[in-house]
Amino acid sequence: MKGKGWILVILSLLPLLMVLAVYPELPALVPMHWEINGVSAEYGEKWMLLPLGGMSVLMTALLWAVPKIDPRKENYRRFERAYFSICVVLNVFFMAVMAIVLAESLSPGRISVPRAAGALCGLLFLFIGNLMPKIKSNFSTGFKTPWALSSEEVWNKTQRLGGRLFVLGGLVLLAGCFFVEEKALFAALPGILFVILLLPTVMSWRWYRQEQEEKRE
Structure with missing residues (x-):
């Protein structure tokens, strides 16, 4: 993934940046858990979204480190593009999840x-x-x-x-x-x-x- 690391760095920071961008507009309590019918069942203080947004950074760091410590690390060269694509997809997924949480925090029931x-x-x-x-x-x-x-x-x-x-x-x-x-x-x-x-x-x-x-x- 040499030369492409900056893409993962940017993607991993986006969820946290999304939270910071709307943080002043967020209510004091934001939804953190939903029931099977889609109704918010658990709320938390809005600052809890900050470490949640930072989890993608931790995830990306782990994904970056794993190929270096895996006993079969040489095999990663055989599927380097696929592994990089998985890292990108997981970051985009996490960003989309954060978008749902923020949307429900700002306009409950809209989606x-x-x-x-x-x-x-x-x-x-x-x-x-x-x-x-x-x-x-x-x-x-x-x-x-x-x-x-x-x-x-x-x-x-x-x-x-x-x-x-x-x-x-x-x-x-x-x-x-x-x-x-x-x-x-x-x-x-x-x-x-x-x-x-x-x-x-x-x-x-x-x-x-x-x-x-x-x-x-």
Whole structure:
């Protein structure tokens, strides 16, 4: 990511800058948590948005450091563009989440939080899903099951399956934003994520067993 670090620095600072830009106009108490029906259920003092906005800086610093300490750091060169794209997408996602929080703080009820959150997660799943097949074996990014980490072939199969499921899940969430009630949309997200995480894990184990059986024959 040499030469591109400044892009991540700017993106990571934007959520905090967004908070500072509207801080004088924010009410004393701002929404921090929403119920399944999209109604604000928990409020906090507005200063709490400052450390929340700064979390993207911490996240970016961690993403920058991970390739340097990963035991398989040499593999990051094989998917450098994909990893950089993931860093960018995560920062943009965090910035969009902050925009929703600020919008609800300044004009409560103006947007549908469940639909906005569903659309954001759907888009995030689509981007991540398209990038996952490009990820090479490492200990920080992708489906890092013990069986995938033990075999490059199993790793590649696991990431491809996970990528397809993320894309499918993203499409389902985006469609749900238009055709499903808010409560159902909010409730569906954990279930969709559970399926996306479970199937590649199970198949990773199965593919590894098949590979080991073939080696013994």
